[in-house]
Amino acid sequence: MWNHEYFQELAALAAVGQVSGPEVKALDDHIEKCASCRSAHTDFAGIVQAELPVLADRRDRVSRLRALLGADRGYRRRFIERARAGGIRFSPEVDRKLTRPTASLAAFVPVRAALLVLASLLIVISAWMYRSKVRTRPVMPAEVALQREVARLAASNTELQSRVAKMAESEALKTAEIRQLESERTAGREQVVALRDRLERAEEEQLALEAQLRSAKAQAAESDSRSQESGRLAAELKNELDSVRARQSASEASLATQQAHTRELSEKLAAQTVLIDRERELLASGREIRDLMGARNLHIIDVFDVDGTGKSAKAFGRVFYTEGKSLIFYAFDLTSRRHPRADHAFQAWGYRDPAPQSARSLGIFYADDKTQNRWVLKFDDPQVLAEIDSVYVTVEPPGGSPKPTGQKLLYAYLNGQPNHP
C-alpha cells in the first residue's frame, strides 16, 4: 500500500521527530519488513546523531526536538516548503499532515537550538537527496540487466527443464532397456544352464556309446577270431573229409578189386574143385584102365584147348593111351563153353605129323556124365593107332563127318615117354 519513497520520507522526518504516533507505528511496521527502508532510517538516525550537537542529555533530546518541531506548525510547514524549493517532492500525505491539527504545543524552545535543528534537517535532506540520486540512477540499468538476466535464466531454466525432461525420458527408456536386458540375461542364463545340462547328458551318452562301441569292437574281434578259427576248422574238416572220401574211394576201389579178386579166386577155387573132382574120377578111371591094360606102355596125356592163335590153354581133358592097343579120351565142358547148341557132334581125329590132311576119324564123343558135362571116347583099332601120333577134336554135324570140317578144339601129342607111375 505504502510506497518505499513515502516511508523513506517518513524515516527522514522521524530522525528529527517530525512524525505522528500512527506514522511512527506505520514506519516501524514497514522497516521491520523492508531492509531498504530500514537502512535509510538507520542512515538518517546516524546522520542526526553524528551531525547534531548535543543539546541536552539523551534522555530528553528527542522529546525536546519533537516538542520543538511539533509545537509549531510553522516550522514544519516552512521545512517542507523549503525542501520543496530545494527540489524535493513530498507525497500528498505529507501535505495532509500539514493541515492536521497538532497536539498541544510544548513550551519554550530556544532559538539557537531551533536553528541547529533546522540546519541538521537540511543536512539530512541533502544527504537523503544525494542518497536517492545515487540509488535510483544505477537501479534502473541494474533492474533491466537483472530482468534480462532473469529472462535469460528463465529461458535457460526452461531449456534445462526440457533437458531434464528429455533426460528423464531417456532414463526411463534406458531403465526399460536395462530391465529388458536383465530379463534377457536371466533367460540367457537359464538357456545356458539348460544347454549345460544337455551337454552333460550328451557327454554321458557319448561315453556310454563309446563303451558300447569298444564292447562291440571287442566282440567283433572275438567273433572275427572265432570266425577264423571256424574257417580253419572247416578247412581242416574239409581236408579230413576229402581224405576220408579219398580213402573211401580207395577202399571202394580196393573192395571192388578185392571182390573181383574174390570172385576170381572163387571161380578159380570152383574150377580147381572141379578139376580135383575130375582128377579124382580120372584117377579112379585110370586105375581101372591100368588094371585092364596093364601098367606098361600107358601114356596119360593132358589135353589142351586150342585158341585162335594156336597156343595151348589150360588143361581141358586127358587121354589114356596104351601103345598099339587102345585110346580113351576124356573131355570136359565141350558144350558149355563155345558150343552151347546140342545139334552137333564132337568128333575125334588122329594123324601123324606133319600130314594133318591124312586125319582119320577116331569116332564121336558121347556124354559120359551129363551133370559134370564129361564126355568120353574109346578107340581100340591097333592098325590105326600104330599110324598116328597126335589127336584133336572138331565140331561136326550130328553123326559126324568123313573129314574134319569144323574148328579144332583139343589137341594132344601121343608119343611122349610113358609117364604112368
Ligand SMILES: [Zn+2]
Ligand atoms: Zn520500504
